[in-house]
Amino acid sequence: MRALGATIATGLLVASVLAGTAGPAEARTKTVEINNYAFWPSTARILMGDTVTWEFTDEGVEHNVTATSRATSQDNFASETMSEGSFSHTFMRRGTYPYVCTLHPQMGGTVIVR
Template identity: 45%
Template sequence: MTNDSRRTLSRRTALLSLSGIVGGLAGCSTAGEENDGGGGGETETQTATPTSTPTRTETATPSGENEVPSEVTEWLSDVGNYDGTVADRTGQNEVSVTTGAEGNDGNFAFEPAAVRIETGSTVTWEWTGKGGSHNVVADSGADFESDLVSEEGFTFEQTFESSGVITYYCTPHRGVGMKGAIIVK
């Protein structure tokens, strides 16, 4: 973690130097965090998000790549365990989503609720065995439906070959917010 932070900071420092905003970096850790939280970070983020720099996914999750499609925001608006962020799983061929995770006043959650993956990646939903019977049913963007089961260790997987947004839900618990989304890049 420390190495990552330092790498991020040195990247920032380098970028700031390029922008000609050198100086006052003695407290760069604090300054960086303030930038991330405030509107001031926007400029820096845009500067730091060239579309042709795949190495960015190796460092801390850049906010510039975390733009959430409105379709996802709306779909997950009543999902208690969705905090507005999309888990970045790009660069991973195998991505797992917990089914029956804690959330929505019980074990009625997919965790993470929203993930970003790359084309060709396989998502495996893994049942915790908690919260009763669950399934995974595509709502839009794809067509799949798992069995409705309650056993711990049950898995269901799908490979996503084309980019787009997939929304899905659990039939028995859709009403309490057991819903998820996958963004395929």
């Protein structure tokens, strides 16, 4: 009887893994490149708990990443002004988060968290 129970449990575990319900998903990182006075991609779609990393690759031009929504302090984000390197923020709530480079307000992007 134990063997049958173990077989059923193993079958349920395999089915849940294949269905994607075996437990919490691992957090992921989405990269947004800052280049040619633009954010690429301009819209980042992620899951709650994921991180967005902005890579500053615009050949010495200074930029920043600043949330434009009036969100709670946990949901706000702002980088230093940088010409190289990266800035990351982990999103812990669902929602839509617009952002800009305050030095170049025509540069905008959005993070959509599901």
